[in-house]
Amino acid sequence: MTAGRPHSSEEWLPISRVDDVVAMGPWLLRLRWGAGLGVLAATALARQLLGVSVPVVPMAVVGLVILAYNAGLWLAFKRVRSGGRVRSVLATSLTHLELVLDWTAMLVLIHLTGGVESPLIIFFVFHIIVASLLFERAVAAIYAAAAVLLTVVLAIAEGAGWVPHRHMVGFFPGEAYTEVGFLVGILGTFTLLGTVSFYIASTLAEHARRGEERLATLYFGLQAVNSSLELGEVLQRMAEAAVEAMDVHGVAVGLVDPTHSRIEEAASFGLSESYLAKGPVLLSHSPALAEVVGSGRPLIIQEERDRRLLQYPTALAAEGIQSVLFVPLRGKERVLGVVRAYSTRERAFGPEDARFLGAIAAQGALAVENAMAFGALRQLDQDKSRFVRMVTHELRAPVAGADSILRTMLGGYVGELDERQRDFIMRLARRLDTLRMLIDDLLELAAGRMDMGRSEAEDVSVVEVVQRVIDHLQPQVQEKRLVLRLDLEAAARLVVRANGESLFRVFHNLIGNAVKYTPEGGGVVVRVTPSEQQVEVAISDTGIGIPAEALPRLFTEFFRATNAKPFAPGTGLGLVIVKELVEKAGGRISVDSDEGQGTTFTVYLPLAAAQ
Template sequence: MNQITRLREEEFFERLEWFINIRWATIVFIILAALVAIIIFKVSLPIIPIYAITLIIIIYNTGFKFYLTQIKHKTLPTNARKFAITQSILDIIILTILIHFTGGSENPFVFYFIFHTILTSMLLSKRYSYIQAGIVSILVVGLFALEYLEIVPHHSIKGFINIALYKNLTYLAAVTFVFISTIFIATFFTVSISEQLNLKEKELKEANLKLLEKDRLKDEYVKMVSHDLKSPLASILSLLETVTGGFAGSIEEKPKELLQRIQKKVEFLHHYTKDLLDLSRIRAERSLNIQSINIKDVIYTAAEIALPKIGEKDIQLNIDVQDNISNIEADKELLTYVFLNLIANAFKYTPSGGKILVKASLKNELLMIEVKDTGIGIPSEDIPHIFEEFFRASNVAKTTKGTGLGLSLVKHIIKRHRGDISVESKLGEGTTFRFTMPRNQSS
């Protein structure tokens, strides 16, 4: 079964549930309308039959709700559509009986059948929608005829209409014509609009799937190119380090300066291809390698990797892990990348003499992480875009090297762990990244 069919089935089940919920609202409406008519407008109604019908609706709607929960967990589209038709027919019969006990052709609420027709036509096929319109017309007109011929007793609404309109042929003919034409016109427009919406929806979903496939191919291409570039760049970088370090013999100052500038450019390209490779690899992975890990070990490992990069800075790093946190469930490699990126960024944009705090706590089985620094901060207008791919804050874009991919990857990884990440920052005072994720990924 393809993805489009599955999405349409999910939507169909949602509409079935919505239809059941509307029936609960209808039950409340019937009870309130009967009470208002009797108490406020002093209209005489057969209250026992009305509430008996309401009780029947409550019983079968409860049954429908239970049955929907049963078939929802199974892929049974045929049964689901039969279920929708059964609901529709039962509703029509019950509404016809209710109209009979509340004035028959003299009851203006008979035109409420239009709402039922519109709602059910959204669930049913074109053929069944018109069959339903025909059944409604036959039952209602049949009721009018049976009351007119006195085959079934007519229940007048005393205090509302004092004329026996149900015996007036002209009135009956007019009401019958207006009712049938309205029902079929409503069915026609509902079916037409539903068909057009379904067609557009299908086209949009197919286009979306094509875009997802193109995105996947793009990631594969970027991954392949990045991988092919990474090794040559690493070799070039190694050779440049050998030459500039004097291991290949002495070199004059001017050529050495030029080579060092080339080396910095190659280092940036090497870092850029690594980030692109990480981005493509992580986005391409369909499942996480979930395992039980020690969060403190992950944080310390990431900090040890990040520290040498800024060894020249005098920055105080504090790691505070709550004692009640034992092991958590996560992808160790990806979570290490998250901490490495956040800690490395904190070091990168915090001047000497600053402080960095990494704090981990647990609340209601939710892991809460905070990475706080006293660095240069992020401009307020840049904060909404900070997690976008290739975006760099305006106060660092021209002064420091970077790809703008790290935080985008961090957010992607956190989302894959069913978590969320946010940032608070004040320019010149520092930045705080906070993220949360469930302690147990399997639950």
């Protein structure tokens, strides 16, 4: 397969990057100013300094023409550079135009200064080098062939008398342009010099351009690799980046299993399903992989005799693979796995390719270790949540049983209690209520973390959920003689993408807290407001407020503000649960409070249409 170009904001052209062409423009323009002025100066001083006769007026006209079209090119390139995003078609056209104009001027100057006898013919080589640096090899070859062909045509035209020959008196003792040996020597030397210059310059340009494309692809590919902490995504993006950067048939990434006996295929790109289903990759049956894992060094297999080092040479042949490059995926302490690049070309890989794929693997290994560490931490957190859930679930039954016994005793079913006994049992019952509340919150927190990402999202009406919560809290509101008002600033049905029960728990906790921490006779306002692509739900109360020093720790597990503890019972887990559920729905929560003045919690949720 053929890899595509990297996705970037810049245009890729048949020549090098447009920015490079435009950046080279000022240099060529300055050089051309010097060339035009040099032609004028050489015309004026040739006879006085060198004793060489040149046609003054035609040469001066050519010099002025060079300066004139260079001024026009300067204005055109200035317009291209100031256009913000480079306009590729105009930049390419201008580059072709300036070379055509330069070559025309060069050909005229060569004709005016002796044709094939002209000392200026060597400057055509400079123009061939410039074309080879700017353009891809095929286009540069056309320019190089045109330079040789135009020079040969000029020599033939002057020798045949089709155009007049202008002999430079004082430079050649006689007119050699009609001598066959001289023509063959000069034109042969010029052709050889032009060909060698084209080959060297175009080879260097192609090498630099290929390196630039690889680095650009590597940059964008590794950006994608490092944008995720999911191990599967990291490895898949690494494989895609390697295929795109190296222009190979396919890439596979395998991780060494815990027993260090096999490679577990983790990601691939470009390879057929039949090849991927070839069977387990065992280190004992693949000397090549065993060597890479053991030594931590890259290995290239592209000779027929080396295929014995592979476990599945028949499957490789069926896939059309001719060359394989193995590079270790090295972590900080050990080899994590192996990255394999496959090419259908013979002898496709060299040391440079090994170094380049090694650079991808080195950057990818860091992302892999981060993803593995993240996965381990997530697993540890889930194990902790599972343990907490199990323990609290086991505690719930005996606590409920103890509470039932205490309620039975307080109801007088086991005999009358004196005042001291009743007070003691009621205090014990309140402690059990607090313990039961803690168990419920721990269970909810653990369940939420274990189910993170598993609960199904649905279209939920925010207004309907808030109204349900308000209806559910009416007994507490009436008991404390509070004023609870729902303020809807927009009649539109505000729908978010979330789990309905989770959203109910969020607002039940926030509105319930506002009711709980507001003294009798106070007020609570719930305001629902659409804002651009999200909905804002603000819960404001006239309660006890939150001290400024407590605000930074408000969403920390088991933390409660100092003024909240004596006012009402709590566990310090409710807001932690709220924050996690809000963020799970793609939203965020903020708080604004003054101690003694009240508190406002605001939940921001993206609308379903925006998602």
